[in-house]
Amino acid sequence: MGNRIHYYFILFSIVIFGCKETEVTPQKSADLPLSEHLTLGNPSGATDNITDINNYLLLKPQYALSYSRDRGIPNWVSWHVSPDWLGSADRQDDFRADMSLPSGWYKVSATSYTGSGFDRGHNLPSADRTKTVEDNSSTFLMTNMIPQAPNHNRQTWASLEDYTRDLVRVGMEAYVIMGSYGVGGTGSNGPTNTIDNGRVTVPRNIWKVVVVLPQGENDITRINESTRVIxxxxxxxxxxxxxxxxxxTTVDEIEQATGYDLLSALPEQLQRVLEAKVDNGPTR
Structure with a gap:
C-alpha cells in the first residue's frame, strides 16, 4: 500500500509541475507565424512576450516592428516593397494610437507630437503601401512613428523613400529595415530629448538598410555578393x-551602434561581405 501511495504521489507531482512549466514558458519569436517582412531576419530577436517591454514584436500584415514601451517609439521597422504593395489608394492621414499594444501600456496618440517641433515621422512610408486603403491606413499607427526633424523627414528621407520606390517601378524589389537610436534630436523648436511629457524619446540617429533585388521568386536565395545593399x-x-x-555607411557600422544583427537570415560568409560594403550606386 505504501509503495502504491508513493507511486501516485510521484505521478501527481509530474503532472502538476509539468503543467505549470508549460504554462509559464514564454512564446519565442520562432513560434510566431513567418512574416514576409522578416525575410532578412529579426534584428533584435524581438518576441511578443509582454515581458519584452523594450523589444516587443508586432507583426502587421503590412510590416513588422520591434517596439520600445519606455521610449514610446519603434526600435526598428522591417518591410518589403514590391509591385504587390503599390497601387492607387489615397493617403489616409488617420494617425492614431495602436490598440494592439498590451493592456496597461501607454499608447502614444495622434496629438502626442503636437507643438513639439518634430514631425510624426513614418518608418514604413505611407507611399509604400498604396494597394488598398487598409494597407495605407496601417502606416498611420503611432507605433510606426518617431519624432523626426521636419527637414529630415520632408527632404532627406523623402528623397530616399522616393528613390526606393523608383527602383521598384523599373523592375526591382526591396527589403527595407529602418530604425533609430540614441537620445536627443533638433527639430524646428531646437534641441530636445523627449516629447509628450517625457513619454516619447526623440532619437539622436535615424538609419535605414535597403536590400535591392530584381523582381522574382525565392528572394532570400537570390541574394549574393553582388546584391546592392544601401x-x-x-x-x-x-x-x-x-x-x-x-x-x-556600412551595415557593420549600424550594427555596432545598435547591437542588432540586421541580415541574420543570410549565410554568415555572405553577411560578412555585404555588411562591410559602402554603397556607391546612384542616388536618384
Missing part, C-alpha cells in the same frame, strides 16, 4: 544635408 545613418537634426547619399 546603408544610411543620419543625425536627427533640422540642418541635415538634403543629399542622403552623403550619409552612406
Amino acid at each position: 546603408a544610411v545613418n543620419t543625425p536627427n537634426i533640422n540642418t541635415v544635408n538634403t543629399d542622403w547619399g552623403g550619409y552612406r
Whole structure:
C-alpha cells in the first residue's frame, strides 16, 4: 500500500509541475507565424512576450516592428516593397494610437507630437503601401512613428523613400529595415530629448538598410555578393544635408551602434561581405 501511495504521489507531482512549466514558458519569436517582412531576419530577436517591454514584436500584415514601451517609439521597422504593395489608394492621414499594444501600456496618440517641433515621422512610408486603403491606413499607427526633424523627414528621407520606390517601378524589389537610436534630436523648436511629457524619446540617429533585388521568386536565395545593399545613418537634426547619399555607411557600422544583427537570415560568409560594403550606386 505504501509503495502504491508513493507511486501516485510521484505521478501527481509530474503532472502538476509539468503543467505549470508549460504554462509559464514564454512564446519565442520562432513560434510566431513567418512574416514576409522578416525575410532578412529579426534584428533584435524581438518576441511578443509582454515581458519584452523594450523589444516587443508586432507583426502587421503590412510590416513588422520591434517596439520600445519606455521610449514610446519603434526600435526598428522591417518591410518589403514590391509591385504587390503599390497601387492607387489615397493617403489616409488617420494617425492614431495602436490598440494592439498590451493592456496597461501607454499608447502614444495622434496629438502626442503636437507643438513639439518634430514631425510624426513614418518608418514604413505611407507611399509604400498604396494597394488598398487598409494597407495605407496601417502606416498611420503611432507605433510606426518617431519624432523626426521636419527637414529630415520632408527632404532627406523623402528623397530616399522616393528613390526606393523608383527602383521598384523599373523592375526591382526591396527589403527595407529602418530604425533609430540614441537620445536627443533638433527639430524646428531646437534641441530636445523627449516629447509628450517625457513619454516619447526623440532619437539622436535615424538609419535605414535597403536590400535591392530584381523582381522574382525565392528572394532570400537570390541574394549574393553582388546584391546592392544601401546603408544610411543620419543625425536627427533640422540642418541635415538634403543629399542622403552623403550619409552612406556600412551595415557593420549600424550594427555596432545598435547591437542588432540586421541580415541574420543570410549565410554568415555572405553577411560578412555585404555588411562591410559602402554603397556607391546612384542616388536618384
